[in-house]
Amino acid sequence: MKLTAENASFSYKRGGPVIRDLNFTAESGEVTAILGPNGAGKTTLVKCLMGFLRWTAGRSLLDGRDVREIPEREFLSRVSYVPQARGGMLALTAEDMILLGVTGRIGVFSTPGEEERRVVRELAESLGIAGLLPKKCTEMSGGEAQMVLIARALASKPELLILDEPESNLDFRNQLIVLETLSRLAEDGMAVIFNTHYPEHALTRASKALLLEKSGRTVAGPVGEVVTEENIRSAFGVEAAIREFEGGQFGILPLRLTGENE
Amino acid sequence: MTDKRRSLLWRILLPAFPLLCGLIALSVGRMGVTPADIFKSVLGHITGGELPSGLIEKTLWNVRLPRIVLAMLVGAGLSASGCAFQSLFSNPLATPDTLGVASGASFGAALGILIGLPLLGTEAMAMLFGVCAVLLTAVAGRGRGGLSGVVLAGIMMGSLFNALVSFVKYTADTDTQLPAITYWLMGSLGAANWRELALGAPPIVCGVAVLLLLRWRLNLLPLSDEEAKAAGVNIRLLRIVTITAATLTTASCVSMCGQVGWVGLLVPHICRMKFGSNHLRLLPASVFLGAGFLVVVDTVARTATASDIPISILTAMVGAPFFIFLMRRSEGWQL
Numbered sequence: 137m138k139l140t141a142e143n144a145s146f147s148y149k150r151g152g153p154v155i156r157d158l159n160f161t162a163e164s165g166e167v168t169a170i171l172g173p174n175g176a177g178k179t180t181l182v183k184c185l186m187g188f189l190r191w192t193a194g195r196s197l198l199d200g201r202d203v204r205e206i207p208e209r210e211f212l213s214r215v216s217y218v219p220q221a222r223g224g225m226l227a228l229t230a231e232d233m234i235l236l237g238v239t240g241r242i243g244v245f246s247t248p249g250e251e252e253r254r255v256v257r258e259l260a261e262s263l264g265i266a267g268l269l270p271k272k273c274t275e276m277s278g279g280e281a282q283m284v285l286i287a288r289a290l291a292s293k294p295e296l297l298i299l300d301e302p303e304s305n306l307d308f309r310n311q312l313i314v315l316e317t318l319s320r321l322a323e324d325g326m327a328v329i330f331n332t333h334y335p336e337h338a339l340t341r342a343s344k345a346l347l348l349e350k351s352g353r354t355v356a357g358p359v360g361e362v363v364t365e366e367n368i369r370s371a372f373g374v375e376a377a378i379r380e381f382e383g384g385q386f387g388i389l390p391l392r393l394t395g396e397n398e
Numbered sequence: 399m400t401d402k403r404r405s406l407l408w409r410i411l412l413p414a415f416p417l418l419c420g421l422i423a424l425s426v427g428r429m430g431v432t433p434a435d436i437f438k439s440v441l442g443h444i445t446g447g448e449l450p451s452g453l454i455e456k457t458l459w460n461v462r463l464p465r466i467v468l469a470m471l472v473g474a475g476l477s478a479s480g481c482a483f484q485s486l487f488s489n490p491l492a493t494p495d496t497l498g499v500a501s502g503a504s505f506g507a508a509l510g511i512l513i514g515l516p517l518l519g520t521e522a523m524a525m526l527f528g529v530c531a532v533l534l535t536a537v538a539g540r541g542r543g544g545l546s547g548v549v550l551a552g553i554m555m556g557s558l559f560n561a562l563v564s565f566v567k568y569t570a571d572t573d574t575q576l577p578a579i580t581y582w583l584m585g586s587l588g589a590a591n592w593r594e595l596a597l598g599a600p601p602i603v604c605g606v607a608v609l610l611l612l613r614w615r616l617n618l619l620p621l622s623d624e625e626a627k628a629a630g631v632n633i634r635l636l637r638i639v640t641i642t643a644a645t646l647t648t649a650s651c652v653s654m655c656g657q658v659g660w661v662g663l664l665v666p667h668i669c670r671m672k673f674g675s676n677h678l679r680l681l682p683a684s685v686f687l688g689a690g691f692l693v694v695v696d697t698v699a700r701t702a703t704a705s706d707i708p709i710s711i712l713t714a715m716v717g718a719p720f721f722i723f724l725m726r727r728s729e730g731w732q733l
Contacts, residue, residue: 188624209630217628226620227675236618240630245611247678272674292630 137164137199137214137295137327139185144194146184154180156352158194160344164295167318167328169338169359172348173372178331181348182300185329186217212240216294220301221281230284231256231269237291259287263317279310286317297321299330303337315341335363339386347371369394412682416689420466423697429457465590469696470689472587472651473661475602477688478609479644480662481681486640487549488620494648494662497548497641498555502531503652505559508566508579517589521598521653528649531555532641584708585656587696598654605647606685608639616640616677658692659710660717665691671724
């Protein structure tokens with residue numbers, strides 16, 4: 137599985153370009169991180185990749201086929217999406233919430249049966265959240281809710297998973313749980329693309345990275361070449377120090393404003 | 399295992415509730431009809447044997463039964479529509495009237511009475527204007543605001559039609575038409591007969607059936623456009639179908655018996671507290687409980703005093719306190 141963006145650009149009807157001439161490829165078994173300051177268009181990029189918004193120029197290709205030529209149903213059965221976990225969760229149980237993810241594959245008037253429930257149980261066990269199944273989503277912590285949303289997206293058995301800031305607003309432990317999950321999914325052969333506010337998560341977890349700047353300029357490539365002190369300075373307007381720890385872990389500390397921003 | 403047994407128990411209890419209420423309601427009233435008379439009459443019709451006296455026969459089959467059937471249909475219809483709208487607008491306070499259908503229907507009925515149409519004509523007018531009001535809401539609310547734009551447009555349309563109702567009342571003849579309009583607006587099931595049901599029941603039955611068939615998908619309605627799309631669901635189509643089914647159901651209910659408030663709010667929330675938020679169980683429960691509830695309320699309405707009490711007075715008097723009681727006991731508002 138291969139998702140490619142080719143000279144892709146996007147601009148809203150009013151205002152300048154948000155994304156300009158983007159080129160990158162996400163492949164099975166790889167984690168791709170999308171980085172950028174607030175308002176640089178990270179969420180917009182995710183929506184364009186999902187086909188919720190249309191590129192104003194350029195295109196994306198799924199295994200070499202123009203995405204616009206692929207029927208939406210087929211595309212969405214191969215590509216799945218995890219939204220930002222917002223406040224307004226439903227009072228459904230985790231099991232029902234995850235079951236919503238299989239709705240696209242059952243008939244319009246049908247209801248999920250034993251088979252679908254079994255899939256959900258297995259999925260929850262593999263993600264380590266089987267204990268959450270009877271719990272109401274409204275009573276969950278942020279980390280639990282995020283894992284349920286990931287499970288919901290996986291219920292349709294996608295080949296590519298796109299996540300919008302999956303580890304924002306989570307504590308250290310829950311961040312690691314979510315990131316470990318992403319790494320494991322990629323090891324199992326899935327293509328994973330995620331948006332993040334943390335360059336160190338990109339360095340530690342991703343093999344490729346995309347850095348969006350407010351000007352619309354993008355830097356794409358192997359993560360080590362994209363997430364550099366130089367690029368962070370130009371994209372975020374801060375001087376940052378990158379340090380490597382044991383086991384290929386990275387830490388990035390923003391030191392001071394450069395005064396060039398805005 | 400106990401879970402399964404309990405769910406089976408509810409599966410029997412819930413449909414039995416409206417039937418039981420209906421059966422009891424058949425034998426309650428100023429005209430004394432004993433359960434034995436009902437049994438004798440049913441048996442007589444099946445076997446061609448002896449029937450009870452003509453008056454009892456007429457009371458049972460032409461007065462009480464159509465009224466009970468109407469109460470069941472309206473209770474089920476309003477509850478199902480309310481339930482669907484609360485999910486559609488992610489708002490626990492949404493009612494079947496959120497898009498202005500009841501206000502539109504009220505105006506239609508008031509206008510019908512004003513120009514002296516017969517009962518069926520008045521009901522047709524109510525149905526027509528109820529649907530019109532929602533269409534206008536849909537047109538006015540389209541565009542950027544998304545669903546909240548539609549809700550705002552619904553509130554505007556509701557107050558517009560309420561103003562029109564006031565205008566009709568203002569111009570109506572104070573001796574005959576004004577009381578008729580006022581009485582109609584307060585709601586009553588007293589006019590029920592088989593001919594009326596033959597016209598008004600199909601939209602309710604169809605609307606409720608569509609909602610019941612879609613009950614799993616109603617769970618998807620509160621999701622954002624993107625989330626629903628990613629789940630492989632055409633959310634726009636789902637919204638349109640839901641609104642259409644709920645509107646036809648409500649318009650038909652209001653056209654037959656006037657405004658019956660509270661049912662569409664009260665019943666779904668009682669069911670939510672007991673059965674949770676999954677529409678797979680919530681919607682059927684609301685349908686059955688709503689049907690039974692309105693039969694009970696209507697039976698009180700026709701037997702408590704010498705003349706019929708308008709039903710919306712009773713639903714509000716029962717509904718409001720009971721609702722507050724339930725809310726304080728449970729975790730409060732939840733969808």
